[in-house]
Amino acid sequence: MKTFLEVHSGLSALLVDKSKYTGMWVSSLTHSAIRGFPDNELVSLKERVDFVEEIRRITTKPIIVDVDTMGDIRHIPFYTKCFSRAGVYAIVIEDKKYPKENSLLKENNHQLEEVDKFCQKIKVAKENSGGMKVIARLESLIAQHSMEEALIRAEAYVKAGADMILIHSKEVVNCLEVMEFANRFKKISKIPMVAIPTTYILPDEHPFEIVITANHLLRASMKAMQKFIAGEEVELASVEEIFKLVGK
Numbered sequence: 376m377k378t379f380l381e382v383h384s385g386l387s388a389l390l391v392d393k394s395k396y397t398g399m400w401v402s403s404l405t406h407s408a409i410r411g412f413p414d415n416e417l418v419s420l421k422e423r424v425d426f427v428e429e430i431r432r433i434t435t436k437p438i439i440v441d442v443d444t445m446g447d448i449r450h451i452p453f454y455t456k457c458f459s460r461a462g463v464y465a466i467v468i469e470d471k472k473y474p475k476e477n478s479l480l481k482e483n484n485h486q487l488e489e490v491d492k493f494c495q496k497i498k499v500a501k502e503n504s505g506g507m508k509v510i511a512r513l514e515s516l517i518a519q520h521s522m523e524e525a526l527i528r529a530e531a532y533v534k535a536g537a538d539m540i541l542i543h544s545k546e547v548v549n550c551l552e553v554m555e556f557a558n559r560f561k562k563i564s565k566i567p568m569v570a571i572p573t574t575y576i577l578p579d580e581h582p583f584e585i586v587i588t589a590n591h592l593l594r595a596s597m598k599a600m601q602k603f604i605a606g607e608e609v610e611l612a613s614v615e616e617i618f619k620l621v622g623k
Contacts, residue, residue: 376583376584376585376586377397377398377584377585377586378395378396378397378398378585378586378587378588379396379397379398379399379400379437379439379585379586379587379588380394380396380398380399380400380587380588380591380592381399381400381401381402381405381587381588381589381590381591381592381593382399382400382401382430382592383402383405383406383408383409383592383593384409385429385430385433385621386617386620386621387592387593387596388430388433388434389433389434389620389621390592390620391434391436391592392433392434392435392436393620396436396588397436397437397585398436398437398438398439398464399430399434399436399437399438399439400438400439400441400587400588400589401423401426401427401430401438401439401440401441402441402589402590402593403416403418403423403441403442403443404441404477404479404589404590404593405590405592405593406418406422406423406426406441408593409593413477414476414477415474415475415476415477416443416444416446416473416474416475420442420445420446420450420454420457421454421457423440423442424454424457424458424461427440427458427461427462427463428461431461431462437464437465438462438463438464439463439464439465439466439467439510439585439587440458440463440465440466440467441467442454442458442466442467442468443468443469443471443473443474443475444468444469444470444471444472444473444474444475444488445466445468445496445500446473447473448492448495448496448499451496451499451500451503452499452502452503455499455500455503455504455507455509456503456505458507459503459504459505459506459507460505463507464507464508465507465508465509465510465538465539466500466504466507466508466509466510467510467512467541467569468493468496468497468500468509468510468511468512469512469514469543470487470488470490470493470511470512470513470514470515470528470532471485471486471487471488471514471518472486472487472488478514478517478543478545479545479573479574485514485517485518486518487514487515487518487520490527490528490531493511493528493532493535494531494532494534494535495535497509497511497532497535497536497537498535498536501535501536501537501538508538508539509536509537509538510537510538510539510540510541510569511529511532511533511535511537511539511540511541512541512543513525513528513529513532513540513541513542513543514543515528516542516543516544516546516552516553516556517543517544517545522552522555522556522559525542525556526556526559526560526563529542529556529560529563529564530563530564533564533566537566538566538567539566539567539568539569539584539585540560540564540566540567540568540569541568541569541570541571542556542557542560542568542569542570543571544574544575545573545574545575546574546575547574547575548574548575548576549575549576550572550575550576550577550578553570553572553575553577554578554581557570557581557582557583558582561582567583567584567585568582568583568584568585569583569584569585569586569587570583570585570586570587571586571587571589572586572588573589573590
């Protein structure tokens with residue numbers, strides 16, 4: 376199993392690069408939040424490419440980039456090539472309509488893209504990927520659609536050329552629907568699966584090849600900043616630790 380951890384700055388990327396994690400996850404939520412923006416595709420893909428190039432200069436581990444819906448299909452060839460040239464291992468495209476809403480919002484109105492249109496996005500991305508992986512992210516369970524619809528979409532995305540399938544869910548604590556999807560999907564396809572267990576806990580034995588810890592470094596740093604501002608005790612890294620990580 377490969378494990379990827381969210382990064383939102385050069386400093387966080389350096390920490391992950393020296394950690395036990397397989398690679399880095401560039402999250403749309405944390406990349407937006409660190410700029411003070413909501414996660415609804417306000418941050419351009421160009422900014423995400425620039426950030427990838429920034430962390431690629433100082434790190435060596437694989438990078439997976441959350442590219443949201445990837446916007447207009449006419450832009451996909453350009454951005455796919457940019458991410459590939461920047462040394463990205465994989466991009467994740469989600470099957471919502473543009474502009475998307477964050478999947479973890481409690482009150483939402485998630486609109487899924489038509490299957491044929493999303494399949495076309497996958498095909499265009501693959502044609503311009505230069506060997507970079509294209510991961511199709513299924514939002515059916517987030518949008519409270521049926522398991523059958525999720526499986527139908529997944530099969531279509533595989534036929535369109537997706538290298539992996541990411542099934543997303545915001546089930547709390549248990550992971551029954553994620554595991555049901557995974558076990559049923561294995562019967563129709565052998566391509567790898569990806570999970571993002573933010574609100575639920577995966578069992579030790581599971582069929583996912585990649586597991587992404589999607590927003591935890593930003594959440595940890597935000598909590599520490601809130602405590603410090605409130606005058607509460609916070610354990611601080613020494614200046615010497617910073618010098619050791621980034622150089623003198």
